[in-house]
Amino acid sequence: EILIGLVGSEMCIRDRVNYDRNKIIIAIQKANDEVPFNEKISDEKIHGIVASIEKLGAGTLQVEEIQDIIEQKLMAERKFVLAKTYIIYRYQREMVRKSNTTDESILGLIQQTNKYAMEENSNKNAAVASTQRDLIAGEVSRDLTKRLLLPEKISKAHEEGILHFHDADYYVQSIFNCCLINISDMLDNGTVMNGKMIESPKSFQVACTVMTQIISAVASSQYGGQSVDISHLGKYLRKTKEKFLKHYTETFGDTLSAEQIQKIASDRMKDELKAGVQTIQYQINTLMTTNGQSPFVTLFLNLKEDDPYVEEVALIIEEILKQRIQGIKNKSGVYVTPAFPKLIYVLDEHNCLKGGKYDYLTRLAVECSSKRMYPDYISAKKMRENYDGEVFSCMGCRSFLSPWKDENGNYKWEGRFNQGVVSLNLPQIGIIAQGNEERFWELMEERLSLCFEALMCRHKSLEGTLSDVSPIHWQYGAIARLEPGQTIDSLLHGGYSTISLGYIGLYEVTKLMTGVSHTNPKGTAFAMKVMRRLREACDTWKRNTGIGFGLYGTPAESLCYRFAEIDRKKFGDIEDITDKGYYTNSYHVDVREKIDAFSKFKFESQFQNISNGGAISYVEIPNLRHNLPALEEMVKYIYDNIQYAEFNTKSDYCQVCGYDGEIIINDNLEWECPQCHNKDHNKMNVTRRTCGYLGENFWNVGKTKEIKARVLHI
Numbered sequence: 001e002i003l004i005g006l007v008g009s010e011m012c013i014r015d016r017v018n019y020d021r022n023k024i025i026i027a028i029q030k031a032n033d034e035v036p037f038n039e040k041i042s043d044e045k046i047h048g049i050v051a052s053i054e055k056l057g058a059g060t061l062q063v064e065e066i067q068d069i070i071e072q073k074l075m076a077e078r079k080f081v082l083a084k085t086y087i088i089y090r091y092q093r094e095m096v097r098k099s100n101t102t103d104e105s106i107l108g109l110i111q112q113t114n115k116y117a118m119e120e121n122s123n124k125n126a127a128v129a130s131t132q133r134d135l136i137a138g139e140v141s142r143d144l145t146k147r148l149l150l151p152e153k154i155s156k157a158h159e160e161g162i163l164h165f166h167d168a169d170y171y172v173q174s175i176f177n178c179c180l181i182n183i184s185d186m187l188d189n190g191t192v193m194n195g196k197m198i199e200s201p202k203s204f205q206v207a208c209t210v211m212t213q214i215i216s217a218v219a220s221s222q223y224g225g226q227s228v229d230i231s232h233l234g235k236y237l238r239k240t241k242e243k244f245l246k247h248y249t250e251t252f253g254d255t256l257s258a259e260q261i262q263k264i265a266s267d268r269m270k271d272e273l274k275a276g277v278q279t280i281q282y283q284i285n286t287l288m289t290t291n292g293q294s295p296f297v298t299l300f301l302n303l304k305e306d307d308p309y310v311e312e313v314a315l316i317i318e319e320i321l322k323q324r325i326q327g328i329k330n331k332s333g334v335y336v337t338p339a340f341p342k343l344i345y346v347l348d349e350h351n352c353l354k355g356g357k358y359d360y361l362t363r364l365a366v367e368c369s370s371k372r373m374y375p376d377y378i379s380a381k382k383m384r385e386n387y388d389g390e391v392f393s394c395m396g397c398r399s400f401l402s403p404w405k406d407e408n409g410n411y412k413w414e415g416r417f418n419q420g421v422v423s424l425n426l427p428q429i430g431i432i433a434q435g436n437e438e439r440f441w442e443l444m445e446e447r448l449s450l451c452f453e454a455l456m457c458r459h460k461s462l463e464g465t466l467s468d469v470s471p472i473h474w475q476y477g478a479i480a481r482l483e484p485g486q487t488i489d490s491l492l493h494g495g496y497s498t499i500s501l502g503y504i505g506l507y508e509v510t511k512l513m514t515g516v517s518h519t520n521p522k523g524t525a526f527a528m529k530v531m532r533r534l535r536e537a538c539d540t541w542k543r544n545t546g547i548g549f550g551l552y553g554t555p556a557e558s559l560c561y562r563f564a565e566i567d568r569k570k571f572g573d574i575e576d577i578t579d580k581g582y583y584t585n586s587y588h589v590d591v592r593e594k595i596d597a598f599s600k601f602k603f604e605s606q607f608q609n610i611s612n613g614g615a616i617s618y619v620e621i622p623n624l625r626h627n628l629p630a631l632e633e634m635v636k637y638i639y640d641n642i643q644y645a646e647f648n649t650k651s652d653y654c655q656v657c658g659y660d661g662e663i664i665i666n667d668n669l670e671w672e673c674p675q676c677h678n679k680d681h682n683k684m685n686v687t688r689r690t691c692g693y694l695g696e697n698f699w700n701v702g703k704t705k706e707i708k709a710r711v712l713h714i
Contacts, residue, residue: 021050028070031086039081041074049073138169145171149461154454161428161566163451164559166421166502170223171458174465176497178224178395179479182415184232186214186477193217193472203243204269207236208276212283218478219295221470222417225396227298227344229414233276233316234309241269241312270315277319284341285328294340300393301365301375302346303358314358317345321364324372330653330685337651337687339694343368343375344393352381352639353632366632369647370625373687373694376616376646379639386609386643397555398614398644402548404495415479416497420458422451423502423554425563426530427583430512431571440513444530448501448537455499459547463489495548500613501538502554504563505583506530507590511576519589519603531587531610538613550613553586557690560585561702580709582702587611588618591706597621597713598637605642618646618689619713623661630714646689648710653685654678665708669701 028046053069074083145168146155158165167177187207190199191214201207211228218226244265252261285294301317303310324343327335345365351358365375380391388403392413395401399418406412424447433440467474467482474482480491491497510518510527518527531551538549560582568578584590587607589600597619604617624631631647638645650662657676663686666672671686672679687696688707699707 021054024050024053024066028086031082031089034085034089035079035082039079041077041079041082045077141170141172142168150457151453154450154457157447157450157454161425161563161570162447163425163454164423164502164554164563165454165458166423167223171461174462174469175222176224176462177222177418177420177500178226178397178399179218179222179417179473180227180393180395180401180414181214181218181478183211183214183228184414185481187211187232187236189477191472191476191478193476201236202239203272204233204237204240205272205276205279207233208279209283212280212287214472214478215284215295215297216287217472219297221473224399224418225296225298225342227300227393227395229300229302229393230316230320231300231302231304231307231309231313234307234312237269237273237276237312237316238309240272241265244268273315273319274323277316277323280320280341281323281328281338285338296342296396297340298342298344298393298396300344300346302380302391302393303348303351303361305348305350314361317361318364321361321368321375324374325364325368327372330655332655334653334655334658334685336653336685337372337694337696339687339696342397342694344378345375346378346380346391347635347639348380348391353636362635363628363632366628366635367625370623370628370631370649372651373647373649373689376644377635377638378644379642381639382605382608382641382643386612394614394616394644398616399498399500399552400550400612400614401498402495402550402612404548415477417473417479417491419462419492419497419499420455421500421502421552421554422454422458423504423552423556423559424448424451424534425505425567425583426503427505427508427512427563427577428567430509431567431574431577433513435513437513441533444533448534451501452537452541455501455541455549459492459499462492463487465489493546495542495546498548498550498613500550500552501534502552502586502614503534504554504556504559504586506587506607507584508577512574517590517593518587519593519595527587528606528610531607535610535612551611552614553607553611553616555690556583556585557695557703558700559583560706561700564702581705586615591620591710594711595713597634600713601634601637601642601645608643616644616646617642618648620648620710621714622712623649624714634714648689651687655683655685656680665704669704669708671698 025046028041028049032040032046049070052073053066056069071083071087074086145165146158149171150158150165154165157163158168165171187210188200190197192198193213198210198213201210211233215226215228245261248256248261248264256264280299284297287294299320301320303313303317307313320343324338328338330336345362347362350356351362353359353362365377369375378391383391387400388411390403390411390413392401395418401413401416401418404412404416429440429443429447432443465488467480467486467488468484473479474488475484480488482488506527507518509530510516510523514520514523514526516523518524535551538551541547541549564578564581564583571578573579587604589595589603595603600619601617608615608617619634621631634647652663653660654663654673654676656678657673659673659675662674663671663684664674670679671681671684673684678684681698685696686698687694688699689695690699690703698704
């Protein structure tokens, strides 16, 4: 049932209770009260106007259309002064609705009271001036987006929690979400940054430095994550080795044997290898982008046996893992777990712990995961099943491209990007439907239509963008090498880039509609039906438009709280749904549900190939640093059973007492050292899996509740 009414002269359409015509009547009466007696209209006439609106199908009309009908009816009654009064009243309400709304939120950021904006991203320190600048600009962008840039019904759907229009804080600019950098082209053919030519590096350390500068420049001109395939550094490590060999042969060829020269050159290469990897780690963790944070970047650790530089790549991966195991020093000089770069380690036949040549690297990766949570794992075996036999990195956290071939029929992954995301609130549909499947699917179709329109707003906002907006992306190789003044439109169509329909709360909507978790066979059947419908919608939109729509398991760092809080205020506390204070990430099993690690991976794997635009699964584990064989068994299982998976453990440090273990969340939702009871965020290092990334600047109340509720799976 639809509630239609006017607040002032502004129409409210909400899915909930019976139709209320009184609010429309009151709005007309407000204008009626302000005119002379001979200009007034009778109550009977007012009811007649409302009846005529209903006869036209009020549920299908927009706010402006209903207002226009009211004005026309008043004019037809020759109540010209009343009509003028109504028009003025309507205009005044419109100005109130479209007036600046950012003063309070911006002042709240400066005064450290705007909790929503400050805690939306757990890797942004909102107390720092440079981060505040980005957040303040974001508040202005949100305001303009809501009032002026988006259609009113999309803004309204966002405000009511029907959908979430992601990254509205960047929507005023012609920038996009995330990308897979074409680092090979940029290193091999050179690039330009800040108007300065950067030629192809002649050594490994210079290549590492250039790569981190590229990462920083790319991050400053987009709002989502990025990924870099580390294998492209292999040739530069070989260049370094050859440079040292040539130098020592020319210098000591008459006095040292070839074996001695080889050893010296190898030792020097290893020194540069260590320094180059250290450069990557320190640069990424200390550079501050214009977004007010370290770059959201993923290093893709993939050994390809047909790579002519595979041995060099193996050395690079080994050094990256060793340095990550060591960690990075905090301000007290203690090694802790850094949030970036995210590491993804690819499991293949040669390193899946079944006797392969590179199993030693996988064992090192397992040791690293046990202590630092990263790397996460991609199964090349399962990925080939899902993506035409191809293996490639996600873009940042979890956003995956769809297969696309160039003019020569070759698959292309690097140099592609995602245009943006709109996410659907599945639990709200279930709350309104109240177990009625017919009503559920009606609402699903209505809301999918809204999501499509919102995604097309995102797409159209990028059309016509000139390459000059971000030269590092569009002109100098990160994505393309377009000419100055050329538009990026060719890269927005034909499936070259993707655009994502996100979703949240598959567990909750299944519980609402079936009474059981989606791990129950009855619930699984319903959950699969929902997932297939979402995927079908994306596939249909892609066929009809030629745009690369994909289904995306939303990370929901802050959204898990936002949607749940909106619905709690609207519908009250609903057991196991809104009363928790958060909704469950994408298709994941409820964080409170007791399920073993292998069963969880197996269950969730069935959703990953449906959620082709992005998906990741995790299990929560205890400290397994002294039981690495147990973790190795899970890694073996990942290779055979699930495309993309990760481990969550605890890696915290109290700067007051030196406690190295799990900082707990107490009953007041405060982070507290269990040893000395320190609660000062500035005197502790806490790292948790926020979504696909790790977070280290604490979280909003909903995500904190979700983290506290997580149960172990082993």
